[in-house]
Amino acid sequence: MLGEGILKGLAETAKNFAGSYVSKERLTTVQYPEERAEHIEASRVFPFLVYDGPDAFAGMRCVSCQICEKECPPKCIYIEKSKDKKPDYVGKPQNYPVRFDIDISVCMSCQICVEVCPFDAIKMDSVFEMATDNRFGGLLLDREKLLKSNEYYHSIHPTEATEVDGRLAEEKAKVEAKAKAAAEAAAAKAAAEAAAPKTAAPAAAPAAKPDAPKPTGGAE
Amino acid sequence: MTLSAAEFGARQHAGGKALPEGRMVIDPESGGDLLEVSMGPHHPSTHGVFRMDVALDGERIVRLKPVFGYLHRNHEKLGEEHSYLASMPYTDRLDYICSLTNNWAYALAVEKLVGQEVPERAEYLRLIVGELTRMQNHILSVGFLIQDMGASGTPLMYGFREREKILDLFEALTGSRMMCNYMRFGGCRVDATPEWLDGVRKVVAGMPAFADEFERLLCTNEILMARTQGVGVLRPELAVSAGVTGPALRASGVNYDIRKVDRYGIYDRFDFKVPLGEHGDVYDRFMIRLLELRQSIRILEQALKDVPGGPVMDPKAKIRNFRPKPGEAYGRIEAPKGELGFYLISDGTGNPYRYRVRPPSFVNLTVLEDMCLGYSVADVVLILGSIDIVLGEVDR
Numbered sequence: 001m002l003g004e005g006i007l008k009g010l011a012e013t014a015k016n017f018a019g020s021y022v023s024k025e026r027l028t029t030v031q032y033p034e035e036r037a038e039h040i041e042a043s044r045v046f047p048f049l050v051y052d053g054p055d056a057f058a059g060m061r062c063v064s065c066q067i068c069e070k071e072c073p074p075k076c077i078y079i080e081k082s083k084d085k086k087p088d089y090v091g092k093p094q095n096y097p098v099r100f101d102i103d104i105s106v107c108m109s110c111q112i113c114v115e116v117c118p119f120d121a122i123k124m125d126s127v128f129e130m131a132t133d134n135r136f137g138g139l140l141l142d143r144e145k146l147l148k149s150n151e152y153y154h155s156i157h158p159t160e161a162t163e164v165d166g167r168l169a170e171e172k173a174k175v176e177a178k179a180k181a182a183a184e185a186a187a188a189k190a191a192a193e194a195a196a197p198k199t200a201a202p203a204a205a206p207a208a209k210p211d212a213p214k215p216t217g218g219a220e
Numbered sequence: 221m222t223l224s225a226a227e228f229g230a231r232q233h234a235g236g237k238a239l240p241e242g243r244m245v246i247d248p249e250s251g252g253d254l255l256e257v258s259m260g261p262h263h264p265s266t267h268g269v270f271r272m273d274v275a276l277d278g279e280r281i282v283r284l285k286p287v288f289g290y291l292h293r294n295h296e297k298l299g300e301e302h303s304y305l306a307s308m309p310y311t312d313r314l315d316y317i318c319s320l321t322n323n324w325a326y327a328l329a330v331e332k333l334v335g336q337e338v339p340e341r342a343e344y345l346r347l348i349v350g351e352l353t354r355m356q357n358h359i360l361s362v363g364f365l366i367q368d369m370g371a372s373g374t375p376l377m378y379g380f381r382e383r384e385k386i387l388d389l390f391e392a393l394t395g396s397r398m399m400c401n402y403m404r405f406g407g408c409r410v411d412a413t414p415e416w417l418d419g420v421r422k423v424v425a426g427m428p429a430f431a432d433e434f435e436r437l438l439c440t441n442e443i444l445m446a447r448t449q450g451v452g453v454l455r456p457e458l459a460v461s462a463g464v465t466g467p468a469l470r471a472s473g474v475n476y477d478i479r480k481v482d483r484y485g486i487y488d489r490f491d492f493k494v495p496l497g498e499h500g501d502v503y504d505r506f507m508i509r510l511l512e513l514r515q516s517i518r519i520l521e522q523a524l525k526d527v528p529g530g531p532v533m534d535p536k537a538k539i540r541n542f543r544p545k546p547g548e549a550y551g552r553i554e555a556p557k558g559e560l561g562f563y564l565i566s567d568g569t570g571n572p573y574r575y576r577v578r579p580p581s582f583v584n585l586t587v588l589e590d591m592c593l594g595y596s597v598a599d600v601v602l603i604l605g606s607i608d609i610v611l612g613e614v615d616r
């Protein structure tokens with residue numbers, strides 16, 4: 001019969017129409033901004049810089065190695081390396097970025113900077129409501145805007161952040177154990193050379209000393 | 221602008237194109253004027269920024285010239301300027317509907333270049349995301365085809381509803397819905413959790429019901445059949461000689477599927493069929509996609525039964541300072557739209573010396589004129605939709 005196919009199709013749409021009143025499965029539209037879709041842990045938007053502890057500057061993980069700047073495909077990261085150094089999370093003096101800009105009008109959210117960073121300093125954010133009426137300054141994120149705390153990182157990517165913390169704590173413990181061993185060796189040496197107390201003490205890694213008693217701290 | 225029939229007719233005859241029976245041949249002697257119409261570049265049904273210069277005799281197409289390049293982003297040259305890894309996110313933007321299969325083809329080419337092996341689990345994940353990509357591409361292309369026909373909304377929205385579930389899975393795994401940037405040379409970037417695999421199982425389990433629904437909705441619809449059957453016929457000889465691949469080729473009855481021919485990845489472990497068309501018309505191309513959807517479900521059902529454990533990345537694979545030895549490689553896969561290939565020449569530095577993409581939509585588009593000659597303007601829109609092109613890939 002001519003028109004049978006059309007009727008069959010109409011029956012299908014009728015079913016869907018009626019179904020949308022009873023089955024939640026069929027109501028897929030999320031009424032943004034009143035409603036929001038559930039946050040997906042892996043989702044990524046633009047990168048941000050992680051810092052540990054309460055102070056953004058002191059806890060900044062980035063050591064300004066500029067690997068991300070070099071690997072970023074559209075070249076939207078601009079870093080200016082500091083002349084002086086500040087201690088990083090294990091206490092080793094490192095450079096830090098005096099300027100760290102990401103031009104998010106160019107950034108394509110590819111996550112390559114995150115992958116190549118050897119210091120777990122840069123991670124992907126999940127904030128997407130970044131509309132601005134200033135297409136130049138408004139879309140150029142500087143260091144202050146980029147720095148976000150480790151707690152924030154935990155709140156958006158809990159699994160990944162815990163993993164990173166574990167890795168960092170492990171590394172820190174390793175460095176500390178090494179420093180402790182070195183300190184002990186130096187102390188032994190100093191004791192051995194007690195007869196002739198000369199220049200042994202100042203050379204023996206003094207920076208790591210205060211942290212030495214707690215080898216597995218770090219994971220918050 | 222009007223042009224004389226004689227001018228175009230003569231050109232048509234000189235080209236020696238044999239038109240199938242039933243199509244109108246313009247007689248250059250008959251006189252009369254032709255109307256030249258520019259369709260696009262912003263016509264809503266042109267799937268991106270694409271223009272067709274058509275010459276019409278009444279309603280009939282006498283000549284059609286595709287004009288593209290509006291979306292040219294210098295992809296290949298950029299590939300030569302960038303490191304191997306940095307091109308990976310750019311491949312997402314070729315055929316932006318199917319970023320994961322683009323990743324796969326590129327990763328395959330580089331792996332061939334350096335002789336890199338891929339761990340078992342990564343192969344499974346690649347296959348799973350690849351087939352999910354094929355499913356959502358076919359759902360979408362059918363939806364858009366029907367939309368082009370004038371059924372605005374309903375079938376396309378049903379398609380979008382299903383595709384949304386797949387995109388959610390992509391986001392949960394890769395972090396992005398469309399620009400996934402997931403595969404690496406020697407594996408995949410992140411591992412899938414058991415919950416994610418359960419999510420895939422759930423979506424795949426719901427797919428046959430959707431395929432049934434879609435088929436009931438569309439396949440026997442009289443209007444659809446009248447509009448698509450016998451329209452835009454692509455003869456198999458022409459398809460083969462023009463290098464057409466993918467569903468468009470198989471709809472013309474040529475049995476050529478790179479998953480079966482090359483058996484790349486782990487496709488040889490699964491049992492699936494290659495659906496073939498008979499007439500090579502728009503209806504066959506539409507049906508092929510629905511049938512391939514079912515085959516993808518079948519592959520996924522088998523693959524999801526036992527996904528092996530283990531690493532997803534070869535631990536020896538390098539991310540930074542990746543410098544292949546001098547040489548060349550061509551890696552290709554059966555992307556949802558056809559044969560997607562990457563050709564790379566390495567000169568031993570960190571950037572490829574030559575980086576070339578063989579995009580399926582671009583090659584499939586070359587037969588557009590031959591498919592359209594003699595049909596009406598309204599059919600052109602359908603025929604274009606049935607090839608399933610994405611301009612990101614055509615223009616690169």
Ligand code: SF4
Nearest residue numbers: 062063065066068117
């Ligand atoms: S973010 Fe990471 S890769 Fe980039 S400069 Fe800082 S430490 Fe280096």
Ligand code: SF4
Nearest residue numbers: 072107108110111113
């Ligand atoms: S996400 Fe990609 S484009 Fe954006 S800053 Fe990082 S590497 Fe550059």
